[in-house]
Amino acid sequence: MTTPLTGIGVGNGTAAGPVARMAPPPPLPAARTVPPAEADTEAASVREALRHVAAELEERTSAASGDAADVLSAQAMMVADPALADRADALVHEGSDGPRALAGAFGEFRTALEAAGGLFAERVADLDDLRDRSVARFLGLPMPGLPDPGHPYVLVAEDLAPADTALLDPAQVLALVTERGGPTSHTAILARTLGLPAVVGCPHATTLTDGRTVLVDAARGSVEPDPRPETVAEAASREEQRRHRAESVSGPGRTADGHPVKLLVNLGATGELAAAAAADSEGVGLFRTEFLYLDREEAPSEEEQRAAYREVFTAFAGRRVVVRTLDAGADKPLPFAVSGDEPNPALGVRGLRTATRDPELLETQLAAVAAAAEGSGAEVWVMAPMVALPAEAAAFAARVRAHGLPTAGAMVEVPAAALRAERVAEACDFLSIGTNDLAQYTLAADRMLGDLAELLDPWQPALLELVRATARAGERNDRPVGVCGEAAADPLLAPVLVGLGVTSLSAAPNSLPEVRASLAAHTLDQCRRLAELALDAPDAAAARSAVGQAAG
Incomplete structure (x- = not known):
């Protein structure tokens, strides 16, 4: 076997x-030295290959939507970067042939991203793909x-x-x-x-x-x-x-004995709006607004933001929409929001911290959200990413309410916020746990590093302890506490999260039917017993196994 x-x-x-x-990627032919008399022609062919790949990616971007369109657009910008073409051109004039000049230029960019670490390092796969496509175009070979x-x-x-x-x-x-x-x-x-x-x-x-x-x-x-x-x-x-189980249950989320658990969708771009709005959900638990800001040299205007937000709010009239304000920094290095020379962007100025550097950025966004919410029919909540201190949550809530928006919350993605969740909950109206970043910071493990995937597992008992602490703080202060990270999409983990005290789960639309069915198969007391099994386990694998056996 x-x-x-x-x-x-x-x-x-x-x-x-x-x-x-x-x-497979195209093999490099035998190396040859380009004579100075042929360098201009060789360099022109290199630039043409890069232009062709960029144009092809832009064409694919126009045919895609959602996350796919976003990442394709980012790839098109990478291969169209003049610095990349200039470096390949210089390598040709130093004697390299076209394929090796392309490989060399991409290799230097790759090294820079790897050195940046964190989520930047994940983009090296994109550069490798762009290198292979450019070389294939230069050589006239089929695209990988x-x-x-x-x-x-x-x-x-x-x-x-x-x-x-x-x-x-x-x-x-x-x-x-x-x-x-x-x-x-x-x-x-x-x-x-x-x-x-x-x-x-x-x-x-x-x-x-x-x-x-x-x-x-x-x-x-x-x-x-x-x-x-x-x-x-x-x-x-x-x-x-x-x-069959996933299709057998519909409507609002609840346990077998009727305990309500709001089931919401995550939304990252207006291209995803139709599918998200059509999903059997009670609204949006995480509306990522970064799509308006990415790949730009300056922030979008209040008018542009207002139009985009209004489209979402109108589609969810009668339902809740939780807006996350701009989460720039780390893997989203916007030039108008954060510094580009931070030694460790994942621990730098990101999320709510960008408002300290440029308060007007947040003020403009809140004004746009408030204007778009008015008369839309949606129940609009607003939350801040990367809150670490209760004072930050209080200051953010005051700014939100100053714009006439009644419900302000804080994301719990930093262990400090979970450990002081009681005070954070007192300072705002709701809490939302981002398990992806909370796992990264709790276990000191880069969330994009496959070698550390075991540490990033949302079943880690240490992470679940912080979820429980946050949920209990919310309950004592009569504040709802949701989970909007990848953990919310796991139907086996969903009863555990509810047993820990979580009141809502937000995930991709395709994940909700199984999560709904899983909750409907367990009473609240059973959810609590499953939560205790997970917390008592020595590690993530044991937690998942114990709950899986008990849940049947």
């Missing part, structure tokens, strides 16, 4: 099918990209680039398996958005050969090569039962 490969599971489904691997075997398949790759994932057809791709990537990588985000089972950060995945049948189990984070027919049949039966 072949030993299964293991990695980081994304989602909860299973799928079996033949492997199809990504087309998605396979087309003529039948549904399990896509296996070292990693997936945004340019490829934007074109992925969920009717053909049964599941995703990548050797690299973490729980918040592009592949993981795509898998959740499309509802595809995936295993990322899976060592030796690329040793799987084309046509070989594999069984991908996202809940277990496993990829089983050459599964027995009875194993595939059992997995298919479990998958059918899982889908």
